[in-house]
Amino acid sequence: MPLAERPRPIVNPSPPVALPTPPKPPHIYRLSHLDTLAVHRNHVLALYPASQSAYDALPSPAWMRTTQSDEEGGELDLDPQKEERSRLRNAGPTVRRVGHTLWLRPTAHAPLQLVDNPAEDYDRNIAYEFIASLPNIKQWLLSVHLYEGGYYVLIDQRTGRRTPIWGPPAISPNGRHFVCGNSDVLARYEPNGLQVWAMDGVPQLLWERETEWGVQEPRWLDDHSILFQQDFYDKDDVDTRIVRLKVIP
Structure with a gap:
């Protein structure tokens, strides 16, 4: 006698599981x-x-923190000559400015005389701005301004040797x-x-x-x-x- 077919059990299928969207890194x-x-x-x-x-x-460089605190102590001053005078007061007797001339006195070299030329001439216009003394590497840091653009330079505090650099050094x-x-x-x-x-x-x-x-x-x-x-x-x-x-x- 043939067996009666049994009814299939009723199965309630589970809803599909939504996979989380993988995180997308910022652009x-x-x-x-x-x-x-x-x-x-x-x-x-x-x-x-x-x-x-x-x-x-x-920490940012110590000389930068000093410069920033000096500038933040009063009203914002965009006069680079006034900012340089503030830096020169902390530089000691080896660095001084007389008019358009910046004097540097290395310990084993004759004094260096860096003369600004404010001429309205693309090839001859130049100005030297004292930025900081860097005792850790025994260098002075200067910013050299040209008619357009400029660069930074390190000057050895012993020999007067000049080293052009792309930006202020982080030591x-x-x-x-x-x-x-x-x-x-x-x-x-x-x-x-x-x-x-x-x-x-x-x-x-x-x-x-x-x-x-x-x-x-x-x-x-x-x-x-x-x-x-x-x-x-x-x-x-x-x-x-x-x-x-x-x-x-």
């Missing part, structure tokens, strides 16, 4: 060209995102290295990028790289790595993020 972290820096043909350094709070916790905690960054991603009149220097008696350039993104206010995390504000041009505007870079092996 800036998908721009891979911001994440590497080629130092040599076979040597590429990686840049890593860092937090604003970590950057803010690192490592042990004093053996310093970095100079510059950011001009909008106008691109000056180089964007980073210089890494060794300090062994005199500044020695280890490497420099011009980049399509700018390096603003680098600060040392330790004797090997820096954090800095990376400026980049994207979507018709300049944006900034904080990144970490190991510059000394």
Whole structure:
């Protein structure tokens, strides 16, 4: 006798489980060209995102903090000559200005006489502005203003030797290295990028790289790595993020 077919059990299917949408990284972290820096043909350094709070916790150069506090003590003054006079008061007898002449007195060299030329001439116009004394590396820092643009220069406090640099130096905690960054991603009149220097008696350039993104206010995390504000041009505007870079092996 054939067996009767049993009814199939009624099964209530479970509703499909909605998988969470994978997180989408912010736009800036998908721009891979911001994440590497080629130092040599076979040597590429990686840049890593860092937090604003970590950057803010690192000290800026002491001379910069002094300059900023002097400027913030009263009303905002855009007169560079007045700002320089404030710096010269703290520079000691080895640096002084007389009219258009800035005098520097190295310990093992004749006094240096740097004369401003305010001529309305593209090739001859020049002005020297004293920025700071850097005792850790025994250098004076000057800003040189040209008819258009300018640059920074270190002058040895012993020999008077001049070293042009891209930007104000950030000195490592042990004093053996310093970095100079510059950011001009909008106008691109000056180089964007980073210089890494060794300090062994005199500044020695280890490497420099011009980049399509700018390096603003680098600060040392330790004797090997820096954090800095990376400026980049994207979507018709300049944006900034904080990144970490190991510059000394």
